[in-house]
Amino acid sequence: MILFEFEGKKLLADAGIKVPASQLFNQSSELRALQYPVVLKAQVLSGKRADAGGIVVCDEISNFKFQISNLLGKIINKEKVEKVLVEEKVEIEKEYYLSLSYDTDSRSPILTFSEAGGTGIEEKEVQVYPVDPLSLKCAVAHPNDITEIVNKLVKLFFEQDMLLLEINPLVKTKDGWIALDAKIKLDDTAIGRHEAWKDYPPRSVAGYTPTKNEIEAKKIDENDYRGVAGSTYFDFDGDIAILASGGGASITAMDALLNAGGKPANFTEYSGNPPREKVEKLTKIVLDKPNLNGLWIVGALANFTDIYETLSGIIDALKKIEPNPKYPIVIRRAGPRDDEAFEMLKKVKEFDLHLYGEDTSIPASAEIIVKLAKEYAEKLGGNG
Amino acid sequence: MLILPDNPKLIGQGITGSEGSKALETMLSYGTKVVGGVTPGKGGTDVLGVPVFNSVKELSEKFGEIDATVIYVPPLFVKAAAVEALEAGIKFLLIFTEKVPTSDSAYIYALAQEKGANIIGPSSVGLINPAKKLKIGSIGGADPDRVFKEGNICIISKSGGMSSEIGLHLRNNGLGVSYALGIGGDRIAGTDFADFLMAVEDDPNTQASVIFGELGGTYEERVAEMVKAGKIKKPIVAFIAGEFTMTLPSEVQFGHAGAIIEGERGKPDHKRMVLKESGVLVVEDFDQIAGLLKKALQFKI
Numbered sequence: 001m002i003l004f005e006f007e008g009k010k011l012l013a014d015a016g017i018k019v020p021a022s023q024l025f026n027q028s029s030e031l032r033a034l035q036y037p038v039v040l041k042a043q044v045l046s047g048k049r050a051d052a053g054g055i056v057v058c059d060e061i062s063n064f065k066f067q068i069s070n071l072l073g074k075i076i077n078k079e080k081v082e083k084v085l086v087e088e089k090v091e092i093e094k095e096y097y098l099s100l101s102y103d104t105d106s107r108s109p110i111l112t113f114s115e116a117g118g119t120g121i122e123e124k125e126v127q128v129y130p131v132d133p134l135s136l137k138c139a140v141a142h143p144n145d146i147t148e149i150v151n152k153l154v155k156l157f158f159e160q161d162m163l164l165l166e167i168n169p170l171v172k173t174k175d176g177w178i179a180l181d182a183k184i185k186l187d188d189t190a191i192g193r194h195e196a197w198k199d200y201p202p203r204s205v206a207g208y209t210p211t212k213n214e215i216e217a218k219k220i221d222e223n224d225y226r227g228v229a230g231s232t233y234f235d236f237d238g239d240i241a242i243l244a245s246g247g248g249a250s251i252t253a254m255d256a257l258l259n260a261g262g263k264p265a266n267f268t269e270y271s272g273n274p275p276r277e278k279v280e281k282l283t284k285i286v287l288d289k290p291n292l293n294g295l296w297i298v299g300a301l302a303n304f305t306d307i308y309e310t311l312s313g314i315i316d317a318l319k320k321i322e323p324n325p326k327y328p329i330v331i332r333r334a335g336p337r338d339d340e341a342f343e344m345l346k347k348v349k350e351f352d353l354h355l356y357g358e359d360t361s362i363p364a365s366a367e368i369i370v371k372l373a374k375e376y377a378e379k380l381g382g383n384g
Numbered sequence: 385m386l387i388l389p390d391n392p393k394l395i396g397q398g399i400t401g402s403e404g405s406k407a408l409e410t411m412l413s414y415g416t417k418v419v420g421g422v423t424p425g426k427g428g429t430d431v432l433g434v435p436v437f438n439s440v441k442e443l444s445e446k447f448g449e450i451d452a453t454v455i456y457v458p459p460l461f462v463k464a465a466a467v468e469a470l471e472a473g474i475k476f477l478l479i480f481t482e483k484v485p486t487s488d489s490a491y492i493y494a495l496a497q498e499k500g501a502n503i504i505g506p507s508s509v510g511l512i513n514p515a516k517k518l519k520i521g522s523i524g525g526a527d528p529d530r531v532f533k534e535g536n537i538c539i540i541s542k543s544g545g546m547s548s549e550i551g552l553h554l555r556n557n558g559l560g561v562s563y564a565l566g567i568g569g570d571r572i573a574g575t576d577f578a579d580f581l582m583a584v585e586d587d588p589n590t591q592a593s594v595i596f597g598e599l600g601g602t603y604e605e606r607v608a609e610m611v612k613a614g615k616i617k618k619p620i621v622a623f624i625a626g627e628f629t630m631t632l633p634s635e636v637q638f639g640h641a642g643a644i645i646e647g648e649r650g651k652p653d654h655k656r657m658v659l660k661e662s663g664v665l666v667v668e669d670f671d672q673i674a675g676l677l678k679k680a681l682q683f684k685i
Contacts, residue, residue, distance in 0.1 A: 002635075102486055102572065104572070104573075104601035104603060104642070105602050107490070107493050107572050107576075108490055108493070108572075109487075132494065133487065133493075133494045134491065134494050161485050161486075161487055187486050189459060189484065189486070189641065190485035193460055193485075208633045228639075232638055232639055234636075245545065246544070246545035246639070247542075247543055247545075247598075247639025247643060248541065248542060248545055248569065248596060248625060248639070248640070249543060249545040249549065251598055251599070251625040251626045251628070251629065251638055251643070252546060252625040254628040254629075255625055255626070255627045256670065258628055259668075259669070264628075267628075269639050271639065299545060300543070300545030300546050300548060301531060301545065301548040301549050302525065302545060302548070303509050303510075303523055303524060303525045303545065304403065304406065304522045304525055334552075336525050336526060358530075361671050362549070362670060363669055363671050364671070
């Protein structure tokens with residue numbers, strides 16, 4: 001989960017790191033207890049908001065109400081501004097860049113530092129320092145008074161299970177170091193040991209407004225920790241609905257469908273042996289759209305996901321959808337209890353099921369669903 | 385050592401739980417010996433005839449030096465279980481558990497480096513060697529012979545499902561495996577592709593390898609580096625999934641925790657490009673893997 005700047009700065013302040021005096025607005029009202037000039041900052045998840053007019057300096061009280069009502073509700077990088085953080089403007093001596101993250105090259109946390117903070121950090125020279133997860137030590141030597149804040153940030157990074165803690169800029173002032181911005185990404189897998197995270201309202205990814213189905217699909221796993229179903233879900237414009245299984249197999253299947261000339265209506269996956277009910281819920285969401293010409297149920301040969309239970313969940317959902325889907329349904333599944341699953345499916349007569357096991361590869365079954373969906377669409381077109 | 389000795393002394397942590405006991409059953413029926421299990425509070429009991437102890441220490445007092453452990457404890461208990469195994473001197477840990485917090489994985493990896501131990505996983509479906517009847521973890525499910533035939537190809541996959549899918553594809557095309565393993569799709573992989581590829585350089589039963597990679601991270605890129613550096617010489621066929629994700633917003637995670645494009649890093653087309661440049665055989669279509677392997681093996685002979 002990515003935190004908004006105001007949420008991130010609260011974590012920083014709680015950890016003893018200085019941030020500017022501020023007030024948060026979700027509607028236009030008077031500014032209290034802050035000294036002008038102030039900076040109005042749109043609270044969106046995407047970066048580069050300054051270029052999109054998301055950061056405004058206000059010098060005097062007469063302009064404030066006008067400027068804040070301009071910013072609230074504005075669309076910045078496809079995100080609607082719901083909140084504005086107003087901060088006292090800080091006298092900056094020098095700007096730096098500092099971030100903590102995980103690096104797959106060293107398979108460890110790293111600290112990235114630059115003497116040149118501010119926008120366009122991607123093009124600037126940075127130094128990378130390893131962070132030892134055992135001792136929490138990180139050997140940043142310059143500037144010489146940075147050790148204290150680095151130690152606090154490293155401690156916070158681990159304690160709060162962050163995947164990214166980026167401060168750009170981290171500024172030096174006559175009163176010491178101040179974090180002027182905060183981009184924090186929390187590690188969702190650690191939510192079980194962070195009671196406080198449950199208070200963060202749900203959100204999507206930066207610069208993207210989720211669809212209704214995308215929001216609904218995410219809820220399935222939030223309410224039930226057995227296996228995974230719907231944590232990754234995207235809607236597309238195509239006509240073939242997809243229920244894929246397994247992290248690796250699902251993306252292999254998507255690539256195969258596109259290679260075969262098919263147009264997906266969604267991407268999603270379930271895996272890790274989720275219970276029947278979760279798969280039923282996900283199926284209802286996947287099929288909750290008009291103009292579908294096919295459903296492709298696909299996965300690799302499963303190691304431990306129960307094929308009978310998961311496919312039963314799909315059939316449970318199909319039976320409840322009104323009117324009953326008439327489009328072709330191609331199933332390519334194999335793994336534990338697949339014999340029982342196929343026996344069960346053969347008795348299901350109300351749908352146009354096409355059953356394939358391990359002898360038909362994922363790409364081969366992609367060709368089949370694409371062909372059947374095309375024929376179905378042509379037949380409909382011909383009748384109508 | 386990533387290559388275990390014959391008939392290793394293997395234990396299981398968390399094998400009394402539901403996924404763990406299911407996996408244990410499939411390991412035993414495959415012919416892999418498990419000397420004991422560890423579940424705090426369940427010492428003195430047994431699971432499928434395997435004696436259970438309260439701690440790794442208690443277990444090693446009875447059985448002496450342990451070669452390997454497979455870990456099936458819940459995600460937030462993995463760190464403690466792995467630390468316990470490492471402190472007890474075990475040098476090979478396979479972590480099946482998924483959704484392990486990244487900070488815990490980083491800690492475990494750093495401690496293993498310090499102790500000279502190897503970690504496979506987290507999120508590893510397991511490791512199998514049909515010639516040695518060795519199966520650690522859930523790989524291949526209850527009937528591994530259906531998927532993994534004895535042979536000379538090593539399969540290394542970020543995806544558990546796709547490791548079996550590749551095994552099946554090879555089998556359907558008359559090929560078999562020396563090793564097959566899931567390295568997990570997490571950000572921190574205790575063993576990455578290159579680590580295991582380098583380990584099987586000296587394995588006389590491995591003639592070539594297949595890797596299943598996907599978007600995210602730099603483990604595929606490291607294979608290219610090691611091939612270029614001459615540290616990996618045996619032929620490799622690579623299949624890299626996730627081309628379609630390039631059209632979606634970045635910072636989205638696709639199934640596996642590490643399957644995420646961050647900035648310019650982790651893009652599947654970049655992985656393909658650097659692998660091709662290094663001489664790795666990159667397939668566009670999954671069904672071409674076996675054909676390319678056969679060609680590579682012929683060329684070699």
